[in-house]
Amino acid sequence: MEAFWIRSARIWGVLALTALAVWLGMVVFYAPVEKVQGVVQKIFYAHVPNSLPAYLGFGLTALGGLLFLITRRESYDRLAQAGAEVGVVFCTLIVVTGPIWAKPVWGHWWVWDLRLTATLVLWFIYLAYLFLRAFAYGSDATKTFASVYGIAGIIAVPFVKFAVELAKGQTMHPDDPAKAGLPAEMQFTLMAGFIAYLLVFAYFLSRRLEIAKLEADLQERLDP
Amino acid sequence: MSYLIAAYTIVLASFVGYWFSLRSRRQALLREAEKPQSTGPS
Numbered sequence: 001m002e003a004f005w006i007r008s009a010r011i012w013g014v015l016a017l018t019a020l021a022v023w024l025g026m027v028v029f030y031a032p033v034e035k036v037q038g039v040v041q042k043i044f045y046a047h048v049p050n051s052l053p054a055y056l057g058f059g060l061t062a063l064g065g066l067l068f069l070i071t072r073r074e075s076y077d078r079l080a081q082a083g084a085e086v087g088v089v090f091c092t093l094i095v096v097t098g099p100i101w102a103k104p105v106w107g108h109w110w111v112w113d114l115r116l117t118a119t120l121v122l123w124f125i126y127l128a129y130l131f132l133r134a135f136a137y138g139s140d141a142t143k144t145f146a147s148v149y150g151i152a153g154i155i156a157v158p159f160v161k162f163a164v165e166l167a168k169g170q171t172m173h174p175d176d177p178a179k180a181g182l183p184a185e186m187q188f189t190l191m192a193g194f195i196a197y198l199l200v201f202a203y204f205l206s207r208r209l210e211i212a213k214l215e216a217d218l219q220e221r222l223d224p
Numbered sequence: 225m226s227y228l229i230a231a232y233t234i235v236l237a238s239f240v241g242y243w244f245s246l247r248s249r250r251q252a253l254l255r256e257a258e259k260p261q262s263t264g265p266s
Binding site: 024039040042043046047050089092093100101103104200204207208211214218 | 225227228231232234238242247253256257
């Protein structure tokens, strides 16, 4: 599985670049300007699609951690580490682009409502995972602890996903776009964003896995 | 309009920045892997 991802990196890269170009073209020329918010609403297409790759990355961290604990195979630990790093990239973009959209629409960069706070907590959880991996490199105990931490952290994902429902209307963040009854042009542009970001995610993940494998091979050569 | 440009610039610059970081790390590791293996003190 790891070998497949590493070998396919270039293909993911070409697909991701093509999809990004199509998505940007759709944002500029195809998606309509929203009547109330105006052109600033188009931040929507850059903000929302970050969610799926972030959740997927953290999901792979939990899955890789679980499989590592069961099998003790290093490749699963590398998958967990790669998933967290790429997931944090996309989660950072959620946390950064959200306030840029919120300021002109809500009048505030940030409000402490359930969805925003839960997303920030999720970001901190996996940022801490990356710090753990960076500063406590290598030992089996670190890998075991990181696996358990990565699995425990995934609990935050459904909490973020369903935060708007859980808040029962006490949130400024809009609900799931699928439920909002968007016009077809907006839905297609959003869909193109999800596809483009998922392909970018696949490319980053494959390259990050390759780096982790190269590091492991070098480490083995230096310390057989 | 400036908020819109800022958001898209940050997203695209982050993608390029992370891609560049991955590329640099990968190339450094490949260079390291190509170095002949030491056989210890002669």
